[in-house]
Amino acid sequence: MVSVIYEDENFIGLSKPAGVLVHKTAKNEQEETVADWLVNRYPEVKSVGDAPGVRPGLVHRLDKETSGVLVVARNQNSFKYLKGLFQEHKIIKKYVALVHGKLEGNGVINVPIGLKPGTVKRSVRAKNMKMVKEAVTEYRVLKNFEKSGEFFTLVELIPKTGRTHQLRVHLASIYHPVVGDILYGPKNNSLGMKRQFLHANSLEFVNQEGARLRLEAGLPRELEETLSAL
Structure with missing residues (x-):
């Protein structure tokens, strides 16, 4: 379903296939999603994010039929950092x-x-x-x-x-x-x-330690x- 392309103590890089929702919606409550997979593989993300019950660790998303890279935060500090980078277009x-x-x-x-x-x-x-x-x-x-x-x-x-x-x-x-x-x-x-x-x-982004x-x-x-x- 989903493959891991990178991980460290703060971030997880995923490759999402087409046909998979990033998180559940009102119309697709029964479908297996990236969020479901994340919680099973990385239980620490259950409490990470603005709405961890729906989007654990997720700062951005891809359309269901779009494949490719997703980055996930493993802790709240990293989530806030990533969210700031997205908001500042960095x-x-x-x-x-x-x-x-x-x-x-x-x-x-x-x-x-x-x-x-x-x-x-x-x-x-x-x-x-x-x-x-x-x-x-x-x-x-x-x-x-x-x-x-x-x-x-x-x-x-x-x-x-x-x-x-x-x-x-x-x-x-x-x-x-x-x-x-x-x-x-x-x-x-x-x-x-x-x-x-x-x-x-x-x-691509620069992490908290200044590494790209x-x-x-x-x-x-x-x-x-x-x-x-x-």
Whole structure:
């Protein structure tokens, strides 16, 4: 389910697979989550965090269908430290995504995101959006592909803010939705992707002792196989 990629007395680095919730929600109370796994493997996190009963040791999260790196605090002091780094935008997160269409060069998407009325979807254009917040995403094109006349682009993404669904919404807003993202993109894709091609491949920060930590998770097999087929 989840694999450990780093641990010390203060932090745990995890690699989360797609299809697993980080913590329970009102709609998914019966599903096994990363939080459940954490409490079983590291019982000390039961009392760590702002809401340890729901999010033990968890300062951030990944969408259910996004795979990749998560960092967890093992004690309350480390939790407060990590939370401060996230709030001050001092944690560098990098993602890789495969998107529809031919995207070229590097760029910045600086467009506020809000909640579309009556739905769980976020948007940059909907009328009467709620909870509108600043959102900034940097992107860098890694490689373009063409298969049977259809174009795809592999991109590196660096979110400068941490809004819900930010990367997915921003990419869809420039008409290059993530392959396999059925909420913001096409319901079907010619590559046969059963999940969205969005992976948090690294997370970097300076710990309390001043040492720089870089946590990395390689692409899951199903994403590697998709790229190999292009």
